[in-house]
Amino acid sequence: MFAEQKKLIDATLTVGYVAKRSGVKVSTLHFYETKQLIKSWRNNGNQRRYKPDVLRRVAVIKAAQAMGITLDDIKNTLASLPDNRTPTKKDWSALSKRWQAQLDERIAYMQRIRDRVDGCIGCGCLSLKSCPIYNKDDHLGSEQSGAVLLNTG
Amino acid sequence: MFAEQKKLIDATLTVGYVAKRSGVKVSTLHFYETKQLIKSWRNNGNQRRYKPDVLRRVAVIKAAQAMGITLDDIKNTLASLPDNRTPTKKDWSALSKRWQAQLDERIAYMQRIRDRVDGCIGCGCLSLKSCPIYNKDDHLGSEQSGAVLLNTG
């Protein structure tokens, strides 16, 4: 009955429990750990143990991914959380503010594309590299690709 | 001087010329061909030749990618173009309308996330699978993941 976390003292969580509660697979938690997105320590038998706030961390990771933020970026942003103490509501709120700004940028970017796409595909400019749709100048104010990948279903 | 397309009759384009004009690599054109996103025929020496409208096709592919549409989806949508004749402006415009609707959905989805993200990360619900941010019910009206990947820079 690992889902019940019976007989574990001090609210330290097993990997199976965290997986079930956060809705990700055990292998994903292992993976996140190798990527330094989450931390654990080991018990005597070399099994992972987690502090309860790992649940929120995983939830925040998933939320950020839904916003289109890469794991690398998430890692960097999570690094701004306090290391010495359990993050407070205020700490988490600061994170969300940060991502909200990114999200606003992305939305604005998508809207700019939307506003141009009909005229642009309809006209001749798309056959040229000068087309504003994929002109790098308009890419979220950075030299990066600004690439977006979504499943359509 | 392949960029000049000298001595090729009937406006049939070489792969190097298409690459240069469309801003993608030759290898990408090969790749798109294996994915059936573009077509070519061969000359006597087994080299690819293209009709000029391939330039617009490639441009549209790139524009659609910038909108977050996968190559698989792009392929499906491009399949709606006429096979027997060169697509007209109207044909291309119909495509863009289709993608515009998808883009509107995505924007709305991002906005819903944005409106929730602060309250949601700040509160306790994010540690639970019931969090509306990554609740599947809200994912663009499909069972698909709706995953988004963007570079942040």
Next chain:
DNA sequence: TTAAAACCTCAAGTTATATTGAGGTCAATA
């Protein structure tokens, strides 16, 4: 005519984000 530039195929490599499986250990319970 011959050298360079462009082209060809096919296999392997790349990055991000995981998942799967093999082979073995640890812990909870009947």
Next chain:
DNA sequence: TATTGACCTCAATATAACTTGAGGTTTTAA
């Protein structure tokens, strides 16, 4: 205590969307 479920590591596989490289051919141009 013995079984079973949970856990461990490490390597391989998966997908999308390409890129790179090796080894060989065709085309262009001096």
